[in-house]
Amino acid sequence: MLNFRNTNIFFAVLVLAILTWGFFHHVSFYIHILILFLYSLALFCGSYFIQAGFYFKSVCALPTDKKQVAFSFDDGPSQNYTVEILDLLKAHDIKAAFFCIGNRIPNNEPILKRIHEDGHIIGNHSYSHHFWFDLFSSKKMLSDMVQMDETVEKTIGVRPRFFRPPYGVTNPNLRKAIIEGKYISVGWNIRSMDTMIKDPNRLFEKIKKAVKPGAIILFHDTSKATVWVLPELIRWIRKNGYEIVGLDNICDAVPYK
Ligand SMILES: [Zn+2]
Numbered sequence: 001m002l003n004f005r006n007t008n009i010f011f012a013v014l015v016l017a018i019l020t021w022g023f024f025h026h027v028s029f030y031i032h033i034l035i036l037f038l039y040s041l042a043l044f045c046g047s048y049f050i051q052a053g054f055y056f057k058s059v060c061a062l063p064t065d066k067k068q069v070a071f072s073f074d075d076g077p078s079q080n081y082t083v084e085i086l087d088l089l090k091a092h093d094i095k096a097a098f099f100c101i102g103n104r105i106p107n108n109e110p111i112l113k114r115i116h117e118d119g120h121i122i123g124n125h126s127y128s129h130h131f132w133f134d135l136f137s138s139k140k141m142l143s144d145m146v147q148m149d150e151t152v153e154k155t156i157g158v159r160p161r162f163f164r165p166p167y168g169v170t171n172p173n174l175r176k177a178i179i180e181g182k183y184i185s186v187g188w189n190i191r192s193m194d195t196m197i198k199d200p201n202r203l204f205e206k207i208k209k210a211v212k213p214g215a216i217i218l219f220h221d222t223s224k225a226t227v228w229v230l231p232e233l234i235r236w237i238r239k240n241g242y243e244i245v246g247l248d249n250i251c252d253a254v255p256y257k
Pocket of ligand 1: 125
């Protein structure tokens with residue numbers, strides 16, 4: 001399996017083999033550069049693609065072959081679109097998961113409460129969602145994540161167990177923080193790109209093509225395009241025999257600690 005440990009073993013053996021070969025033959029300097037480049041590329045791809053499970057496993061699909069999909073919304077609570085999305089979900093009787101940012105909760109407590117009261121799952125998406133979060137030490141990451149838990153607990157009395165890495169980036173420090181904090185990492189297998197694609201028709205076409213059994217779709221409740229696309233998308237998904245389910249059943253654990 002291609003993961004961090006196996007990649008390190010592979011490159012260690014490769015470097016050893018080249019060093020041994022170098023005792024007897026000339027090895028071009030460019031070979032070393034090439035190996036360094038390939039190693040860096042492997043680490044980068046492992047960090048960037050959460051579905052690869054390179055540093056640690058994340059739940060990126062529903063455990064089913066049935067025509068079921070789940071909706072997840074990142075980066076709220078937002079004054080702009082979270083409430084509109086909650087109204088839409090309620091009107092269509094859909095339960096979803098909201099991976100919230102802790103520092104967006106102050107002044108938005110009523111929105112967080114409503115997410116909870118409407119029966120959706122609230123997950124931890126870090127407190128700061130800092131641009132350099134991925135470069136934090138594991139200790140600093142964990143304290144950021146715990147600060148988010150405490151902010152949620154203060155508002156609705158529960159501490160999230162599901163954690164979604166900011167930007168979807170994973171690395172060894174985050175692995176340590178997740179294990180120490182006893183979180184369950186939750187990714188996705190369809191990225192809607194709703195923060196980039198502003199045209200609802202294009203967005204609809206993109207998601208429509210990707211829908212598959214067991215899909216966890218990543219949206220943002222900070223995106224206007226999401227509000228526009230959801231009604232048509234929900235209709236299309238259901239018309240094609242899919243059920244839209246919550247994330248509750250992705251593992252044995254309940255979503256709160
Ligand atoms: Zn985010």
